[in-house]
Amino acid sequence: MTEMETTTPATVPSGTEEPGIELVLEAVLFAASEPVPVKDLVAACAVADAAAGRAEVEAALERLSDHYRDRSIELVRSAGGYRFRVRQAFSGHVQAAQPERPQRLSRALLETLAIIAYRQPVTRAEIEEIRGVAVSTQIMRTLTERGWVHVVGHKEVPGRPGLYATTRVFLDDLGLGRLDELPPLDALRELVDLPGEEGGAAPVPETGSANGDAADEPESGR
Amino acid sequence: MTEMETTTPATVPSGTEEPGIELVLEAVLFAASEPVPVKDLVAACAVADAAAGRAEVEAALERLSDHYRDRSIELVRSAGGYRFRVRQAFSGHVQAAQPERPQRLSRALLETLAIIAYRQPVTRAEIEEIRGVAVSTQIMRTLTERGWVHVVGHKEVPGRPGLYATTRVFLDDLGLGRLDELPPLDALRELVDLPGEEGGAAPVPETGSANGDAADEPESGR
């Protein structure tokens, strides 16, 4: 990319001789594609003379956050660390600037994802049992490639099918810190008595069957 | 998004009531993974009352560039449009913040790169069609930043999507003099047509069998 030109005059920015950790952090945060843990931020400051401890880094993050108070982006902290994010108020503008709309996720994909999220670790056969239809290889691939699910092991049954679970990326993409911040699953209603189609009082269903429904709250992430 | 905490106080930024196109442009440029053409910037401003013409957008870009004069990033213009870039002076710090540097290239990235190499110039939608799955923005960003692919034009279809091609750097890194030194596609095709090996990849969707998923090797999630 030789033809790249800088719109600012080609002088070195005045802050460069002694960058100051605020600018170092800014650079690192903008360059990263994922949230940056504080320890990595400290490591970045250790280069050259900008060395700083954790406390100084956190103070500098505070100043940095302040600096962007009136801008279109904000510094946010999630479980994985810090990152810059476009403020919600500007989402519409960002969408308008994108010629290609992001694809909508199909219902089949969303249902599969939901089952993995709430039932993990789960095999493909188990997903199919709940959905009542085959889960296409395509869907599993898409979920894997988006980095939302991965295989965490194999079930010790014939064929040793892969056990799927959601990833850190999945949580990050939904802005969640932990799995149990997902909205709770609706409760299963206990059924006591089936109205007779013909008669025949129905036996009370055992609840603790196959799927272990009692323990449905998603366990907090691995 | 309960866990995600904003480090700034939860007030609406003062600029929001009347964003001003400078902030709109800032948001769009930070959100983009590739240089943003001026016309897309104009489109972003057309949302709500921020409407602005080309001249106003360019004036605002000037002010924006000025605003970042003393920061760690700079606004640069290339053939494809505008974007923010981390200043060179911070490269040591950015690298220091990345713990394990040499990541392996993902399968998805390699496939995307291979398709661009053989089908160039090609749009992202076309890549997706061939691969059968969505190509993440992240992958295109990595390929562009690594200098292996670049946008050489725009296809004249709705949305004017970018046309990707490989670069000189790509050839150099592969130790090739010219693109046609890549193995001819016909030779590969024979490899593909060889029966056996991937026995399970039948064109019919598997009917929900328990272990019919031998074909999806779990890709190492990010």
Add this chain to the structure above:
Amino acid sequence: MTETEVVEFEPEAGEVAEAGWSCRVHGSPMEALPVDLYIPPDALEVFLESFEGPLDLLLYLIRRQNLDILAIPIAEITRQYMAYIEVIQALRLELAGEYLVMAALLAEIKSRVLLPRPPASTEEEEDPRLALIRQLQEYERFKTAAERLDAMPRLERDVFHAHAARDALLGPPAPAPALEDLMDALVAVLRRAGLHAHHQISAEALSVRERMARILGTLEEREGFVDFVNLLAVDEGRPGVVVAFLAVLELSKAGLLEWGQGEPFGPIQVRRRAQAAAPE
């Protein structure tokens, strides 16, 4: 929904899965579609696609009548379900096997519920409806959960991270892929693409494609018209000219170029299409 007719479904024993059934109204084969089911055939296809499987269709039938899952009248729901299946098959629409399996299951449940049970076995047998009800409930929870997931603000759709490019940065480059890795990846793609007949990766001469990319790049840099002959790489000898010429033709075919000639016998000129409107 007032039903005066009795639609009966008769699975021929053992052949259910092969769809060897017929639909009878008052004992004679049904010819017209049931009135309450009438959906224009085109719409039906769309309609069918909007279901995620037999459980989803069943849920729809139940919800449509404001019935409680816990109290589904199995005979009635079975009747409606079968009618749908029948209509779909009558229209020769593709029907996934799962729908037929469900049909068989419903038929079986219905027969077991309606048949008087021998007193001896009553305590042993679970109401056959229970398993289905559980399955429906379970499916519905996840269906709802999926809708909620979709409604949550999502990265790159509603939420955008702010980042800056780092290509100005020096430093250890990401490892270049070995040529073999790249080939392996491509073979994998081709193998998959082969599964869908409509994806054809044709074996065009790479040099032409490369030149197409290069020419586009050249035209992008120089705004406006460029003399056509300047695009032909004369310095590369005859093969170079031919390749460049083919590349220009390909680009032209793809609608990426615009041609012009200022005066009769003047130089033929080329520019990128629609670029004139957007001077940079």
